[in-house]
Amino acid sequence: MNKRLFWKLCLIIATGVVALFYAINMLAQHTEEDMSMLAPEDRQQLNDWGQQAEKLYYAGNKAALHDWLETLKKQENTWVSIVEYEFTKIAGDPLNDIYTERFFLGRSVDWKIHLYLNYNPVMDIPFEQGQKSFLIKLPKRMRPGSYWQTTRFILKIILPMLLLSLLSWVLYHHIMDPLKKLERATREFSKGHFAVRVNQSIGKRNDEISQLANTFDQMAHRIGALINSQRQLIADLSHELRPPLTRLDIAVQSLQDQHNCLQNLERVERESKQIRKLVDDTLTLAWLENERPDIQLETVELVDLIDVIIDDAQFEFPQNKMRIKLPDSALIQQSNHRAIGQATENILRNALRYTPNNKTVEIILSEEPKEFILSIGDEGPGVPEDMLESIFQPFFRVDKARMAHTNSFGLGLALAKRQLESVAARIKASNKPNGGLLMQIYLPKNDKFKT
Ligand SMILES: Nc1ncnc2c1ncn2[C@@H]1O[C@H](COP(=O)(O)OP(=O)(O)O)[C@@H](O)[C@H]1O
Ligand SMILES: [Mg+2]
Numbered sequence: 499m500n501k502r503l504f505w506k507l508c509l510i511i512a513t514g515v516v517a518l519f520y521a522i523n524m525l526a527q528h529t530e531e532d533m534s535m536l537a538p539e540d541r542q543q544l545n546d547w548g549q550q551a552e553k554l555y556y557a558g559n560k561a562a563l564h565d566w567l568e569t570l571k572k573q574e575n576t577w578v579s580i581v582e583y584e585f586t587k588i589a590g591d592p593l594n595d596i597y598t599e600r601f602f603l604g605r606s607v608d609w610k611i612h613l614y615l616n617y618n619p620v621m622d623i624p625f626e627q628g629q630k631s632f633l634i635k636l637p638k639r640m641r642p643g644s645y646w647q648t649t650r651f652i653l654k655i656i657l658p659m660l661l662l663s664l665l666s667w668v669l670y671h672h673i674m675d676p677l678k679k680l681e682r683a684t685r686e687f688s689k690g691h692f693a694v695r696v697n698q699s700i701g702k703r704n705d706e707i708s709q710l711a712n713t714f715d716q717m718a719h720r721i722g723a724l725i726n727s728q729r730q731l732i733a734d735l736s737h738e739l740r741p742p743l744t745r746l747d748i749a750v751q752s753l754q755d756q757h758n759c760l761q762n763l764e765r766v767e768r769e770s771k772q773i774r775k776l777v778d779d780t781l782t783l784a785w786l787e788n789e790r791p792d793i794q795l796e797t798v799e800l801v802d803l804i805d806v807i808i809d810d811a812q813f814e815f816p817q818n819k820m821r822i823k824l825p826d827s828a829l830i831q832q833s834n835h836r837a838i839g840q841a842t843e844n845i846l847r848n849a850l851r852y853t854p855n856n857k858t859v860e861i862i863l864s865e866e867p868k869e870f871i872l873s874i875g876d877e878g879p880g881v882p883e884d885m886l887e888s889i890f891q892p893f894f895r896v897d898k899a900r901m902a903h904t905n906s907f908g909l910g911l912a913l914a915k916r917q918l919e920s921v922a923a924r925i926k927a928s929n930k931p932n933g934g935l936l937m938q939i940y941l942p943k944n945d946k947f948k949t
Contacts, residue, residue, distance in 0.1 A: 501706070502704065502705035502706060503673075503705040503706045503707060506705065507669065510665070510668075510669065511665075511669075514665055515662075515665075518658065518661055518662070518665075519658070522653060522654065522657060522658055525653060526650065526653045526654060529649060529653065530613065530643075530646065530650075531610065533613065533642060533643040533645075533646050533649065534610035534611055534612065534613055534642055534643055535610050535611075535642060536607055536611065536640060536642055537640070537642065540640040541607045541608070543640075544607045544621055544623055544634065544640075545607060545623060547570065547623065547632060547634065548623025548624070548625070548631075548632040549626075550566070551563070551566075551567075551580055551623075551625075551632040552625040552626060552627070552630075552632070554566055555580060555625070555630070556627075563580070567579075567580070570634075574634075574637040574639075575637070575638070576618075576634060576635045576636075576637050576638075577620075577634070577635040578632075578633065578634045578635070579632075579633045579634075580630065580631070580632055580633070581603060581630065581631055581633060582629060582630045583601070583603070583629060583630075583631075584629060585597070585598055585601075598628070598629070599628065602622045602624070602631075603620070603622050603631055603633060604619065604620035604621050604622030604631075604633050605619050605620065605621055605622060606621075606622060607621055607623065611636070611641070611642050611643070613642070613643040613646045618635055618636040618637075618638060618641055619635075619636055620633050620634070620635050620636070621633070621634050621635075621636050673707070675700075676696070676700040676703075676707045676708075676711060677707065679696050679699055679700055679711075680696050680710065680711060680714060683695070683696045683714065683718070684714070687718055687721075687722075692718065692721070692722030692723075692725060692726065693722065694718060695715045695718060695719075696711040696714055696715060697711040697712050697714075697715050724787065724788060727787060728784060728787070728788065730892075731780060731783065731784055731787075731892055734780075734892060734893040735776070735777070735780045737893075738776055738893060738907055739773060739776065739777075742769045742772050742773050742776075743769075743773070745765065745769050746765075746766060746769045746770065746773075749762045749765040749766045749769065750762075750766065753766070775907075776907050776909070779907065779909040779910075779913060780892075780909065782913060783892055783909060783912055783913055783916065786913070786916040786917065786920065787916065793834045793836075793837060793920050793921070794834060795832045795833065795834065796832075796833065796834060796835065797829060797830070797831050797832075797833070798829070798830050798833045798834070798835055798838060799827060799828070799829055800828035800829070800830060800838070800863060800870060800872070800941065801824050801825065801826065801827050801828050801863065803835060803838060803839055803842070804824060804842065804861070804863065804872070805824070806839075807839065807842050807843050807846060808820065808822060808846070808861065810843070811843075811846050811847065811850055814847075814850075815850040815851075817855040817856065818850050818853055818855065818856070818857065818858070818859055819856065819857070819858040819859070820858065820859050820860075820861060821858055821859070821860045821861070822860075822861045822862075823860075823861070823862040823863070824861075824862075824863045825863060825865060828863055828865065828870050829943075830870065830941055830942070830943050830944060831943065831944040831945055832921075832944040833921045833923075833941070833944065834920070834921050836917075837917040837918065837920050837921050838917075838918070838921060838923070838941065840913070840914070840917055841913070841914035841915075841917045841918050841925075841939070842872065842874075842914075842939070844910040844911065844913065844914045845874050845910075845911070845914055845925075845937050845939070846859070846861070846874055847910070848876075848910060848911070848935075848937075849874050849875070849876035849878070849935070849937070850876070852876060852878030852879060852935070853876040853877050853878045853934070854877070854878070857876075857877040857878075858877055859874065859875070859876045859877070860873070860874070860875045860876075861873070861874055862875075868942060868943060869940050869941055869942045869943055870940075870941045870943065871938055871939070871940055871941075872938070872939040872941065873936060873937070873938050873939075874936070874937045874939075875930055875934055875935070875936040875937075876934045876935055876936075877933065877934045878933075878934055878935060879933070879934075880929040880930070880933055880934055880935045881896055881927065881929065881935055882896065883929065886927045886928065886929070887927075889908075889911050889927060890911050890912055890914075890915045890925070890927075891908075891912060892908065892909055892912040893907060893908045893909065893912075894908045894911075894912075895907075895908040918939060918941075921941075922942050922944075923939060923940055923941045923942065924939070924940045925937065925938070925939050925940075926938045926940070
């Protein structure tokens, strides 16, 4: 899904914050209600006083009642009174008993006391026998909710702050943890540890950040492989340059000593040509690997191209026979003459070089629905099965020792393979059942581009 991280954050923040404030509001309401009630022991005390007043009143001892009220008043530093009331109907229906029973002059001990009142309310404890009440202004010590302001501050300010900080912390880690891993991997990579990858280590997630990690991994893979292959190339090149340079040195030395002048000059020329070819081929290979070149795409007439290559080869290797099977024409679109030409030439030269005199090299171009297949088969020694892949690696030669003094550096097939890849073609090497190497080049027709 697009913008996955956005939706994830949206979901967490929107639902999280709304749920948080809803819960805090409920909690505050509930706490306020709880804190507005008289403490059970205070409620009990007020009821006890009411009962005592009632008892004293019905005992008929007014002086004792008066004394008791005075003592209570002083003791609690408040206002107390006993009242009697009756209802007189002025008009309308007669009064129901319910009204007279439930009537309160002050507040019942079971009601909540409003926490915002700035005075202490009068409490009303009705006599059991009715029509009379013991009234007492709520003593200061019994006033509920003394910590309400602090509690409210904690509930409405501190608690949301803490919970939102926690949410921020979780979100921060959700985003920053993988980014930190990516940063660490980038640093490792810049130090030359090309094997670092991040996607594995950030766990199972599927959002913009895992896409970023994936892209990093692809980049690390490509750049790492490239740097390694270029390093290898440079190492191999300098290794290969040493023998011809040594031979050059010897030839120049002999020239200075005036021995075999002409022969040594020829040697110098040959060696310097070899070195030039070696350096040219290596640079072309490095360029093909490095740049993934944007080659010029053109229509290629394969038959014409192969004809020219065969002509040149016949001239160079007159001692070998060639069996050729080509169709009248073979057009491929969106390809490149130079790339296909050089690759084919390299492969054909190999075939001719490894085929003994008077033996035959066979060149067949066949057509498939989506591609042409150019097969070049020879009657040479072939290549050991386990080396059929390796011959396409730069500087690989089957018999390195034997080739040391020839101008064979093992770059031809490496170049051919990359040149063919640059026009989306493939190459495959196999041994023919009766001996000899068979090279097959698969060239896509690309005729969907036909105009
Ligand atoms: N037609 C062939 N028959 C046998 N061996 C071959 C053939 N073509 C290539 N090879 C082997 O593959 C190696 C690599 O070939 P290539 O890249 O063209 O390098 P080079 O021709 O410079 O040796 C050769 O050294 C040789 O050992
Ligand atoms: Mg070759």
